[in-house]
Amino acid sequence: MKKTRKISVTSTARVDVPADRLWSVLADEFESISHWASTIPVSGHNDVAAAVVDGAPSVGRSCTIPGFGVTDERFTHFDAARRTFTYSVAATKMPSFVTSVENTWTVRDLGGGRSEATSVATAHVAGLVGALAAPMMRLQLARTLRPTLEDLKVYAETGRVSARKARQTQRARARAA
DSSP, X not given: OOOEEEEXXXXXXXXXXXXXXXXXXXXXXXXXXXXXXXTOSEEEEOSSOOOOOTTOSSSEEEEEETTTEEEEEEEEEEETTTTEEEEEEEETTOOTTEEEEEEEEEEEEEETTEEEEEEEEEEEEEHHHHHHHHHHHHHHHXXXXXXXXXXXXXXXXXXXXXXXXXXXXXXXXXXXX
């Protein structure tokens, strides 16, 4: 069995909405992340997964992510009372040295109509290539989480997509025309 190395990136955003609203965007609207996240152009129901984790709003989702292809994302833990969930991620273009990827979201009530969203993305990599690629993977995970949290903040606070997401949507429509 190959030795694996854990890569973990944590990113947090404070949002000027109650925790219930933020939780609703992340958990209840889980399959619709492409509606507001510029890092994810397409998302929807996961037709591959079958088992629903107790309390989860669905089995998971499928996304199209540049560089990773189509993902198979499945809830592995869901706790609405504590406002936290974890899901696994497999992707059609995931490098072979990546043995597993998961992401955990947690929403914390800060009081006064404010809340905090924290995402902890974790990947396990194997072998020499995995060890060599680990620093770049950590950087890529951070580069993905940062704009996602910025987009989340704008969407949760205003009900509108960020300027970045609006530009992405406009470019996609222009390419399709």
